Amino acid sequence: PMARCADDDDTCLLLSSASRGLIMAVSIIPHGLPFVVMVMLRVGSSEMAVRHAVVTKRTAVDYLGATSIICTDKTGTLTQGKMTAQAAIGLCRESADQQAAESQLEFYPLVGLSPNGGIFEASKLTPAAKKRMDAKFSMAERRQAFAEPGLPDVSMPEGDEREGIAAKMAGAHLLAGFLNCYGTKLSRSEDGMWATAGNMTEAAIKVAAAKGGFWDEEASDVRERFERQKDLEVPFTSSRKMMATIHALPSDRAMGGLRLVEGATHFAVLKGAPDRLIPHLRARTSRCPPG
Secondary structure (H helix, E strand, O other): OOOOOOOHHHHHHHHHHHHHHHHHHHHHHHHHHHHHHHHHHHHHHHHHHHHHOOOOHHHHHHHHHHHOOOOOOOOOOOOOOOOOOOOEEEEOOOOOOOOOOEEEEEEEEOOOOOOOOEEEEEEOOOOOHHHHHHHHOOOOOOOOOOOOOOEEOOOHHHHHHHOHHHHHHHHHHHHHHHHHHOOOOEEEEEOOOOEOOOOOOOHHHHHHHHHHHOHHHHHHHHHHHHHOOOHHHHHHOOOOOOOEEEEEEOOEEOOEEEOOOOOOEEEEEEEEEEHHHHHOOOOOOOEEEOO
């Protein structure tokens, strides 16, 4: 036992009281600490759950608090696992001795998997026009008209716009994407939300094709006209990093507003990593004549 302090020794009394207090604190903390930590972690887990983060182990919260760098993939982990096609770029020339004309198109509005949007020439789509489209956009609509004077929707061309390179290339881009992504379906649920079944990369292309009027339930004649050659298809692999679908070409050699070279009977639609695709882009196309 500790030595008893003299009745008039205030300093001894203070030191002995502090020592006994520390002894009691040390003896109590080991029993109460786990409960306190559990409550703190539970509160933290609840706060994270509100932000759509599910914690299955209490230790994960501790590790996360001590983490300074996180190396992770993006799609589906830090995002919703949904991608959207934003632009389409192509080259086209009338004949082999002419300079190729470049077509730069942009899709807008861009709202998740909704096909409600148009396709416009990038040079004409201004921030002010985008703001007007955002104000007009309705999630309940399948397809609205977003064209304005001086800003035509090249997926729904009118008059002379049908013969412009932008409309021709838009038709070719969207047709190729629709034919290539045959394994992915776009549908609308009963609650009005759009969803896809299949590869999520192809989902973005399928939504873009729908903005141009290519729908699975309405395009059976398109599939018949450009019949897919299943035996010639090149599947995607991790080493190849690309895939290709082969389609029969109609007798007029017309493909979405473009006309392929003389004697062509089939065409391939390639999809994959740019460094694997660009070396294969040697074929040239030309625009279809009016009518």
